[in-house]
Amino acid sequence: MSSRDSSIAKPQGCTLDETTRVEYLQAMGIQPWYSRHESDDLTETHAQVAEPVVAEVSESAEVLKIEPDLLPGKIDISTCDWPTLEQQVSHCQLCELHQTRTQTVFDVGNRNADLMLIGEAPGEEEDIKGDPFVGSAGHLLDAMMQAIGLDRQNVYITNVLKCHPPANRKPHTSEIVCCDPYLQQQIKLVQPKLILALGRVAAHHLLLTQDKLGSLRQKQYTYNGIPLYVSYHPAYLLRKPIEKRKSWQDLLEVRRFLNNN
Ligand code: URA
Numbered sequence: 001m002s003s004r005d006s007s008i009a010k011p012q013g014c015t016l017d018e019t020t021r022v023e024y025l026q027a028m029g030i031q032p033w034y035s036r037h038e039s040d041d042l043t044e045t046h047a048q049v050a051e052p053v054v055a056e057v058s059e060s061a062e063v064l065k066i067e068p069d070l071l072p073g074k075i076d077i078s079t080c081d082w083p084t085l086e087q088q089v090s091h092c093q094l095c096e097l098h099q100t101r102t103q104t105v106f107d108v109g110n111r112n113a114d115l116m117l118i119g120e121a122p123g124e125e126e127d128i129k130g131d132p133f134v135g136s137a138g139h140l141l142d143a144m145m146q147a148i149g150l151d152r153q154n155v156y157i158t159n160v161l162k163c164h165p166p167a168n169r170k171p172h173t174s175e176i177v178c179c180d181p182y183l184q185q186q187i188k189l190v191q192p193k194l195i196l197a198l199g200r201v202a203a204h205h206l207l208l209t210q211d212k213l214g215s216l217r218q219k220q221y222t223y224n225g226i227p228l229y230v231s232y233h234p235a236y237l238l239r240k241p242i243e244k245r246k247s248w249q250d251l252l253e254v255r256r257f258l259n260n261n
Pocket of ligand 1: 126
């Protein structure tokens with residue numbers, strides 16, 4: 001059992017390498033620093049809070065006709081209700097992905113669901129349609145849910161990133177960090193009984209680890225007190241159908257958990 005600590009100190013059991021951890025801290029506007037005292041252990045990184053990351057949005061606000069109080073960076077995302085949160089996301093310009101997206105992709109499904117599925121980022125089709133998991137990976141995800149008696153009406157689905165990364169490239173750490181308050185607030189509002197992290201990007205971000213996905217599955221973690229499992233991303237299963245057997249074991253674990261809780 002391991003858990004994510006949302007504080008900036010290295011969480012117990014955190015297996016992020018130092019470069020990635022420093023990237024995370026910097027993207028959050030937090031500067032890592034090291035003690036000057038020679039006698040101190042220089043291998044331990046401390047952190048202090050620097051200026052918060054505030055989007056430079058003043059010009060575009062006029063174009064987008066956003067209420068000034070709702071500008072990204074001017075509002076505390078952790079206090080947003082659903083309509084405000086969704087609006088914040090739709091106007092977000094915190095990272096460069098806003099320049100290339102067609103639209104933001106916020107969520108689909110039931111906002112009171114017991115099970116919350118978290119994928120990586122919208123693909124091309126999701127970028128066009130505005131809903132998560134509507135392409136081929138989405139069809140497989142639907143089938144996976146149906147196999148354990150669930151569908152889009154009774155699960156909640158979102159992604160770590162709310163914008164499509166061009167050419168389906170992997171999300172950058174800075175983009176993940178910019179989007180994280182939105183995801184955290186979605187989790188807080190849904191309060192699912194169980195989170196299922198689909199694929200490496202979601203698992204690594206939520207668990208602050210870089211361990212191989214295969215070694216993360218079939219274990220129960222907690223994310224801010226909410227039980228969390230890890231399984232393969234449906235897009236990966238489309239490329240490697242042989243892994244569907246393991247994915248099925250993970251889904252059975254999810255079903256068992258939901259039956260018992
Ligand atoms: N892959 C994801 O991770 N999310 C989507 O919404 C679609 C494909």
